Amino acid sequence: xxxxxxxxxxxLAIIIQNSYKAEGVHFFTPSDFSQQLAYMRxxxxxxxxxxxxxxxxxxxxxxxxVLIIRKGRLRVDFYxxxxxxxxxxxxxxxxxxxxxxxxxxxxxxxxxxxxxVKQGPYTGDADKT
Numbered sequence: 001x002x003x004x005x006x007x008x009x010x011x012l013a014i015i016i017q018n019s020y021k022a023e024g025v026h027f028f029t030p031s032d033f034s035q036q037l038a039y040m041r042x043x044x045x046x047x048x049x050x051x052x053x054x055x056x057x058x059x060x061x062x063x064x065x066v067l068i069i070r071k072g073r074l075r076v077d078f079y080x081x082x083x084x085x086x087x088x089x090x091x092x093x094x095x096x097x098x099x100x101x102x103x104x105x106x107x108x109x110x111x112x113x114x115x116x117v118k119q120g121p122y123t124g125d126a127d128k129t
Contacts, residue, residue: 018094
C-alpha cells in the first residue's frame with residue numbers, strides 16, 4: 001500500500017508500506033521533486049542496461065528526506081509550515097517514507113534501525129528550525 005499524507009492540499013509525505021508489491025518500476029513523485037521515490041520489482045533475468053548519470057545543475061530549495069525503517073516501530077508526527085501539529089502515522093520495519101514538505105518529529109515506539117537519505121551538502125544548524 002502507498003499512502004500520500006496531504007494537508008490543505010499540500011503533500012507532506014509519501015509512505016510505501018512493506019506490504020506494497022507491483023511488477024516493474026513505479027515512481028510516486030513528480031519529476032520536479034528534488035528527491036525521486038520509486039518502487040522497483042523485476043523477475044530473475046531482467047537486465048538493466050549499464051548507464052551513467054550525466055552532470056546536471058540543479059537548484060534545491062527544500063530538503064526532502066527518505067527514511068527506510070529496517071527494524072522496530074517509529075511514530076512520525078507531521079506539522080505544517082507554521083509548526084501546527086497535523087497528524088501522526090506509525091511506521092514499521094520495511095516501510096519507507098519520503099518527507100516532502102512541512103515539519104516532522106519522531107517518537108521511537110520500539111528500538112528502531114533506520115537509514116536516512118537526503119540532499120547535501122548538509123549545512124548543520126542552518127539546515128533546521
